[in-house]
Amino acid sequence: MTSEHDAGGTDPDVTGPPEIGRPETELVRIWRSANVDPALEYRIEETLVSTVSGREALGRSVSAERLEVNRLIVMGLAAAPRRGRLERLLVRLGVSDSVARLATATPALRAAWLLATALALLFALATASNSTASGLDRVIVYLTIAPLVPLAGVALAFGTAVDPVHETTVATPIDRSRLLLIRTMTILVTSIAILVVGGALMGGPAVAAVAWLLPALAVTSGAIALSPRLGPQRAAATVGAVWILVVLLVGSVSGHSAAVFAPAGQAFWLVLAGVAAILVDRQRRHSRYFEA
Amino acid sequence: MNSVTREIRTGEPDDATLVGRMADGNREALDLLYRRHAGWLTARLQRRCPDPDVVDTAVQEAFLAAWRGAGRWKPSGEFGAWLWTVGLRRLIDQIRRQQRHGRDVSWEVVGSEPVDSGELPLALTDTRVGSELSRLAPELQAVMVATAVEGLSTGETAILLGIPRGTVKSRMSRARKLLRTAISEGEQ
Known part of the structure; x- marks a missing residue:
């Protein structure tokens, strides 16, 4: 026995010839020398990796510090959720690593949300094709549901219970409100893409494909403005309920179910979205988590 | 069971067990597998590429691939052999990336004095x-x-x-x- 530090178990006690000058270590020395041809090099490697002692001898030719640094990196990366396709795309487009990670780790982008959106759109499609009404009234279900899609996304985008990168979020030197905006943008872009396609399938008037845009902006930014007070989920639920009530109420009073999407209504949603945006911006200035 | 698995001391879980635990999200299992296999993997890859950064990246990616793909790994094969295959492929990916930037990170195969395998301290396995x-x-x-x-x-x-x-x-x-x-x- 040559040294004591092996007491922890690096020496094999099961196989291998007796420890005369450590044959594995000697073999590694020969393997590392320049004058081993590739075939012999490979045979030596296969011989060494076939036993634990051989593997350990090979491993000892690498510095412990180097292995430790790599170990920390591997463990750190394993702790983080994996980078998805969308995230890779964003990084390739020049978005910084951390922003891409936080934007796409948005839980709302997950399959459940997309599935719910798809189901809602199918439902809207079914009602639209059975409807006898004309104009925007024909696609009223679609128009009412559409603003709820980004709203639900935003509600899910924040909160410890549903967030797989919550720890990353807290540990990232981006203030929370900016993060919320990054995620909201991701959600809005995704929603708009889905909803415009869905709207085109509805078969209503062309304006139907975009009539929900301003209401969507208004309810989403309204929910964000309320979330510091109510929490994101409750804020979204409240705003969503108010939205449905308003659509139903205005619809029944005016006799046109899609009245809130008329030009006057659109102007109102635009103003509301603007007010909410100003509120959000003000909150953002006052709530920088990481400012010195 | 092959010779490598048998040799592991009693009380220490074998590779297949650890891979199974990784599939359940156990990071300690990854840690143990890393300590068991990173050394030889790094050494062998280094033998094929002179740039330590390129090698380190390949090693990291190989272990991450093991971590993420643990659920799909079939315990019929040997983990070390699988890890080697993945590590070598990742190394080639990294070298390809370097070559795209005009950097050559390959060893030159040089002529050599033949070593008589009869003089080696261990009989080579078939x-x-x-x-x-x-x-x-x-x-x-x-x-x-x-x-x-x-x-x-x-x-x-x-x-x-x-x-x-x-x-x-x-x-x-x-x-x-x-x-x-x-x-x-x-x-x-």
Whole structure:
């Protein structure tokens, strides 16, 4: 026995010839020398990796510090959720690593949300094709549901219970409100893409494909403005309920179910979205988590 | 059970068990597997690429691939062999990336004084590389080991060895011809 530090178990006690000058270590020395041809090099490697002692001898030719640094990196990366396709795309487009990670780790982008959106759109499609009404009234279900899609996304985008990168979020030197905006943008872009396609399938008037845009902006930014007070989920639920009530109420009073999407209504949603945006911006200035 | 699994001390879980735990999201299992396998993997990859950063990245990616793919791994094979295959592929990916930036990160295969395997301190195990391969020139051996033994494609071999694809192909056919002659002469 040559040294004591092996007491922890690096020496094999099961196989291998007796420890005369450590044959594995000697073999590694020969393997590392320049004058081993590739075939012999490979045979030596296969011989060494076939036993634990051989593997350990090979491993000892690498510095412990180097292995430790790599170990920390591997463990750190394993702790983080994996980078998805969308995230890779964003990084390739020049978005910084951390922003891409936080934007796409948005839980709302997950399959459940997309599935719910798809189901809602199918439902809207079914009602639209059975409807006898004309104009925007024909696609009223679609128009009412559409603003709820980004709203639900935003509600899910924040909160410890549903967030797989919550720890990353807290540990990232981006203030929370900016993060919320990054995620909201991701959600809005995704929603708009889905909803415009869905709207085109509805078969209503062309304006139907975009009539929900301003209401969507208004309810989403309204929910964000309320979330510091109510929490994101409750804020979204409240705003969503108010939205449905308003659509139903205005619809029944005016006799046109899609009245809130008329030009006057659109102007109102635009103003509301603007007010909410100003509120959000003000909150953002006052709530920088990481400012010195 | 192969010799490597048997040798692990009693009380320490074997590789297959650890991979199973990784599939359940157990990071300690990853840690143990890393401590068990990172050394030899790094050493072997370093033997194929002089740039330590490139090697380190490949090692990290191989372990992450093991971590993420643990659920799909079949315990019929040996984890070490699987890890080696993945590590080598990741190394080639990294070398390819470096080459795109105009950096050459391959060892040059140089002529060598043959080592008499009878003088080695350990008897070599029977491997897929027959001793007849040692009769070839080193650069032909390198191509044969990469293609016939490691199972790399012509393109991957070209990247790993830092030589053009055409050279890989011509060396392969030269090596095959020489081996065929050597075998037929041996039969006579």
